[in-house]
Amino acid sequence: MQLTGKITHDSLMTLEAYSKWRKAHKGEVIAHRKLRSVGLGDHVTLQFESEMTIRYQVQEMLRIEKIFEEEGIQSEIDTYAPLVPDGTNWKATMLIEYPDENERRRELARLIGIEDRMFVEVEGHERVYAIADEDLDRENDEKTSAVHFVRFEFTRPMIAAVKAGAGVMLGCDHRNYPAHVHIAPETLASLAGDLR
Numbered sequence: 233m234q235l236t237g238k239i240t241h242d243s244l245m246t247l248e249a250y251s252k253w254r255k256a257h258k259g260e261v262i263a264h265r266k267l268r269s270v271g272l273g274d275h276v277t278l279q280f281e282s283e284m285t286i287r288y289q290v291q292e293m294l295r296i297e298k299i300f301e302e303e304g305i306q307s308e309i310d311t312y313a314p315l316v317p318d319g320t321n322w323k324a325t326m327l328i329e330y331p332d333e334n335e336r337r338r339e340l341a342r343l344i345g346i347e348d349r350m351f352v353e354v355e356g357h358e359r360v361y362a363i364a365d366e367d368l369d370r371e372n373d374e375k376t377s378a379v380h381f382v383r384f385e386f387t388r389p390m391i392a393a394v395k396a397g398a399g400v401m402l403g404c405d406h407r408n409y410p411a412h413v414h415i416a417p418e419t420l421a422s423l424a425g426d427l428r
Contacts, residue, residue: 235283239290239313241305247298250291261288267422270402273411275339278324278350278382278402280423281315314366315381317426320391326350326364326380340375342408347380349406354390355398391427394420 236243245253261284268280279285293299293308317323326347330336347364354360362382386394394400400420403412415423 235287237283239283239287239309239316241302241309244287244294244305244309245291247295247300250295254291254295261285264422267419270413270415270419272402272404272413273409275329276346276404276409276411277327277329279327280322280324280419280426281317282422282426283316286312286316319426319428320386322352322384322386322423322426324382324384326362326382328376328378328380336378337375340378343406344373344376346376346404346406346409347382349404349409350382351403351405352384353401353403354386354393355400356393357387357390357398359403360384360386360390386427394424394427 234243244250264282265279265285268282268285270278270280272278290308290312293312294305297304299305299308315323315325328336328340328343328346330339347362350362350364351359362384364380364382366381366383400415400423401412402415404410
């Protein structure tokens, strides 16, 4: 899988080529995804996306759905490509996970608005709150969704600080889910690579 900086029809593998590549490299992608996952409390995980994770997602969708026509390929690219960080931000898939169905229903009702209360705080700088669900609204008056897409937009001084090795905290200040965690150095090193 060649990273090109932009996911286009021409930069994707054919279904046949991807099938061969997948057998040899799936473990690398899983390890990369795991490195970029940050748990927040017991029930929220942020999967920070990268060109690799999104390119893999597009290729997987094309493989699973057996999509080979240009229109279908472009539709998958249009769906997922906006989740690739573009140099001044981190983008993540936010998962709210409660194994018990009744507890999940109850908690999703209590956590309306949680996606807007997620933040990243670079050491020595103000908190950056998530810009959530730019594709479509994922909550209603009764509950929030178990999946959100969030973007954290950084200033130039914040980017410089992250690249220079500043600590970064991921947190949530929703009244029903207050939590924070310092992002591990190895994860932060991977995320710093998304910034330019």
